[in-house]
Amino acid sequence: MKYLAVYLLHHTALQEYPSFPGQPADKTMNFSPPVSRDRIISTFPKCYNPQACLQMKDDWNTKAKMACQDRAARQQGYDRLKMSKAVVVGDLNVGKTCLINRFCKDVFERDYKATIGVDFEIERFEMSGLPFSLQIWDTAGQEKFKCIASAYYRGAQVIITVFDMADIKSLEHTQQWLSDALRENEPDSCFVFLVGTKKDLLSAEECQRTESDAIKIAAEMNAEFWAVSSKTGENIQEFFFRVAALAFEDSILKDLETGTSTAQIGDGSILDDKALEKAEEKPKKKSCC
């Protein structure tokens, strides 16, 4: 059984530190620890399929880009961390945990272990020169744990609805999962993704057929569609980079609109290092039941 826990695993690769624009590579500087080199996003990540895409643009929003450059130039933002919340929902056994684990830990677990309750991971990125963190919440797909998991839907900026590409029934259930998650959130303020897992199990023809069904459902859900395989790793990094980039850009734009930087988690809040350290002091495994 996977742990019935909320635990925080924090990934900071302690490797050579990349220097930021206009700054020397100084490991003692007073800002958030470095992100791993493979979490640095400088160009705007593309969508998977233009037929089911939330935003077609090729580059960052101009206003957001200028705000990032401005903050980076004034060396703001390095000691404060933007954080967004993504919740991952879907039927049991569709591969939610494997999806998260492939991205966060680069592992794939062949044996099924049901998630009980919820887990979460935090991934750090450097986005357009600024630090950004994504909280990724893994929820249980089993009906009996739904009441526990749904308590954690609130405050999501991103909702990732997952289905198994080899099990069409799980695709039919995604709309219900989405409406449950949206009930706890402001529908207009969430990015919705529809993710088909286990792409490796399908032939090219089967894949094409399932993708075209999924694209129709994605249109009804106002979602962006991705087909991935946690087993082979296909499209996993591309997908999460896209999620992180859209969430980051949205929170920068919200800051500009409101003229503040004190939104809540899920709105792309800004946490200082002390707050982050405090969060990390939580016990690694703790029952939420």
Ligand SMILES: Nc1nc2c(ncn2[C@@H]2O[C@H](COP(=O)(O)OP(=O)(O)OP(=O)(O)O)[C@@H](O)[C@H]2O)c(=O)[nH]1
């Ligand atoms: N072939 C293949 N198997 C996968 C893939 N992703 C997940 N699986 C398998 O599917 C099963 C379920 O994966 P999980 O990630 O535990 O499913 P889950 O959605 O988290 O399930 P719950 O915790 O019950 O909600 C496991 O046996 C995985 O090995 C994939 O991309 N390809």
